[in-house]
Amino acid sequence: MSQQFYLAWAYLKYHWLKTLVLIVAISLVLFIPLGLNTLSKKGSKNMMARAENTPLLVGAKGSDTELNLSALYFKKSHLDPIPHHIVSELVNTKLGAVIPLHLKYQVKNQPIVGTSSEYFKFRKTSFQSGRPMAMLGECVLGSEAAKILQINLGESVISSPASTFDIAGSYPLKMTVVGILNPTGTPDDNAVFTDIKTTWVISGLAHGHENLNEKTADSLVLSKSKTEVVASPAILSYTEITPENIDSFHFHGNPEEFPLQALIINPTDKKGSLMLRGRFENRTDNLHIVVPKITMKALLDTVLSVKDLIMLAAISIGIATLIILTLVFSLSLQLRKGEINTMNRIGGASNAIQLVLSLEIIITIGIGILLAALLVLTLNLYGPYLIEKFIL
Amino acid sequence: MKHILLSSLLCLVLFTSCKNDKKQSETADIESNTPEKPVVYVTNYPLYYFTNRIAGKTIDLHFPASQKTFPDYWKPVADSIAAMQNADLIIINGASYEKWLMNVSIPEDKIINTSESFQDKLLASGHVFTHSHGGEGAHEHPEMASYTWQDLSLAIKQAEAIKNALMTQSEKDKTTFESNFENLKAELEQLHQVFLSTVASQPDLEIAFSHPVYQYFEAAYKIKGTSLHWEPSDNIAGDKLHEIEALQKQKDIKSIIWENTPLEASLSNLKNIGIQSIVIPPGGGKPVQGDFISQQKSNLEALKSVYITP
Known part of the structure; x- marks a missing residue:
């Protein structure tokens, strides 16, 4: 047997290019449907898990999918803002806990998630070090965000402008890192969490500056009366919130009307969930409520139906390839007729010769299967990352 | 013989330690089965007094600014806020009293604004400050008068808001809360009437x-x-x-x-x-002597000395 194996292996080695082409063809034929299946299963599982853990989302009327992808995966979006007073309105219904989300800004490529400390309890995230944000200007980093930004507890991160052309639109704010989360394997790992009010400071809706009533600010005051001070545009807003200047921060406008991108609602029970959904059905304003589980399932069903078509195509191509491979092997035998005759003449038993030829086919197919398995395994490991990187 | 003795001793030690472990785990079970009291934070003395009168020992009541004569000037530190984030209720006065609220991260659904029900009755403090930044339009930062409890009819509404909030936390104590509130309301109502008649x-x-x-x-x-x-x-x-x-x-x-x-x-x-x-102290901080009711009675006596001349 070992002699036959040696001869088969020697033949494959000698015709390495032909063997390699056959192995790659076999592995690809197997990998495409298997890999696609694994990827879609793994991706669906991860996406559904996040959606299932988020009972309800409220946002401006528009694409349900966009609202889901933004609120669950912190993807850049153009969601219309919803007014902050919706939070107190929903809190007063006592039908569930309300967690606001402001998703407009970033620290380099890491999304800033303006929310409340309840978010961490809701997602059951634990702290690697530190604590949730407590004061204006404090932030908490996801485990990956801390690694990517190379930031430790007590250090600072600076918010980036909302877009290249938004240099004056949002204020870069230096935020102190007061907590780092443990890895969760979810988009929370990549986020920079801060209080909703801090995101309003970044957007310029709240700011702090020198006390205009103090003598030190006289050079920056254009006019001053008992009840009104007009400051020069040259007066600079603070770019870092410190214990010394925190009291100077104030809202410009009515905070009740300040923007949010979405709300997570954790209903008290099933009845609460149904009542909330019913109430939003009857609303005439720009708000709507979605059940992430339903939206994501619909999205995944669409993806899966596309996947089914691709699978069908892949299987058809696979069958065609196998037929071609059979043809290749049989033609190869025809071409090697002389070689087989020589083996017969020098005393090779016909069983042994058949074994050599069979081993060549088995080894080629075997290596092809191994390679396909290896590729599927790799995809299984890095699938969620690839989905997040290229699909979401 | 030596071996038998040693083996017996070892068995005894193992048995005792197992028994102790069991005892400890039982204690832990009992502790974990004891229902935890709702943790409630308040921001001034009148709210502390009302909450304490209504809920008594059924809650774990905290008044972090208790050492301040004027709790409206209290500035919380991060640790205080971190503790408040884990509370069940944070009872506030509202009406611009808690200016620090703007600078901290506290979930809104934990905050009970006791002056919410009478927003239309809130008064301006007289401190309206307008400022503008160069070409931007001027914007006002008006302030409300904060010491709402000085009007005892409003104090009753604040106490009622506290009672309603507490009732959401403890189903079994609802009757107690209701009856304690009714007693408090009667006392405040009576004082309110005497204040009115004194000035009248x-x-x-x-x-x-x-x-x-x-x-x-x-x-x-x-x-x-x-x-x-x-x-x-x-x-x-x-x-x-x-x-x-x-x-x-x-x-x-x-x-x-x-x-x-x-x-x-x-x-x-x-x-x-x-x-x-x-x-007549405005009464946001804890009185040096007595409590909220005795302070009001003392205020009433002081007022009588002005209005009712012998």
Whole structure:
């Protein structure tokens, strides 16, 4: 047997290019449907898990999918803002806990998630070090965000402008890192969490500056009366919130009307969930409520139906390839007729010769299967990352 | 024999340690089965008093600014806020009282604003400050008067808001909360009526307030008064004495209400020009003696000394 194996292996080695082409063809034929299946299963599982853990989302009327992808995966979006007073309105219904989300800004490529400390309890995230944000200007980093930004507890991160052309639109704010989360394997790992009010400071809706009533600010005051001070545009807003200047921060406008991108609602029970959904059905304003589980399932069903078509195509191509491979092997035998005759003449038993030829086919197919398995395994490991990187 | 003895000893040690472990785990079970009390934070003394009267020992009540005479000037540190984030309820006064609320991260569904139900009755503090930044439009930062409990009818509404919030936390104590609230309400109602009748005995009497912190007191009991900007630590002499003399001539003022006991010299100077001084603390902080009700009774006696002349 070992002699036959040696001869088969020697033949494959000698015709390495032909063997390699056959192995790659076999592995690809197997990998495409298997890999696609694994990827879609793994991706669906991860996406559904996040959606299932988020009972309800409220946002401006528009694409349900966009609202889901933004609120669950912190993807850049153009969601219309919803007014902050919706939070107190929903809190007063006592039908569930309300967690606001402001998703407009970033620290380099890491999304800033303006929310409340309840978010961490809701997602059951634990702290690697530190604590949730407590004061204006404090932030908490996801485990990956801390690694990517190379930031430790007590250090600072600076918010980036909302877009290249938004240099004056949002204020870069230096935020102190007061907590780092443990890895969760979810988009929370990549986020920079801060209080909703801090995101309003970044957007310029709240700011702090020198006390205009103090003598030190006289050079920056254009006019001053008992009840009104007009400051020069040259007066600079603070770019870092410190214990010394925190009291100077104030809202410009009515905070009740300040923007949010979405709300997570954790209903008290099933009845609460149904009542909330019913109430939003009857609303005439720009708000709507979605059940992430339903939206994501619909999205995944669409993806899966596309996947089914691709699978069908892949299987058809696979069958065609196998037929071609059979043809290749049989033609190869025809071409090697002389070689087989020589083996017969020098005393090779016909069983042994058949074994050599069979081993060549088995080894080629075997290596092809191994390679396909290896590729599927790799995809299984890095699938969620690839989905997040290229699909979401 | 030695082996038998050693083996027996080892068995005994193992048995005892197992028994202890069992005991400890039982204790832990009992502890974990004990229902935890709702953790409630309040931001001033009147809220502390009302909450304590209504809920008593059924809750774990915290008043972090208890050491402050004026809790509205309390500035929380991050640790206090981190503790408040884990509370079940954070009972606030509202009406611009908690200015620090803007600078902290507290979930909104834990906050109970006790003045929410009477937003239409809130009064302006008189501190309207407008500022603009160059070409931007001017924006106002108006402030509300905060000491709402000075109007005892509003204090009742605040206590009711507290009762309603507490009832969401403990189903089994609902009856207790209701009955404790009714007792408190009766006491406050009675005091409110006596305050009203006291001032009604001389409705046109003009008095002075050392500081503009009595807006709700003035409005609730229809007190005709003029607010000054004096501190109890100020020596009332010279210009300040001229100021009140002018007011005396203009409005026939015979009394002044102070936030705290003024200097002896001030008392004497005012007495010499025929002005009687009484002390009615605004009451945001914990009183040195007594409680909220006894403080109100003491305020009432002080007010009677002005309105009801023997």
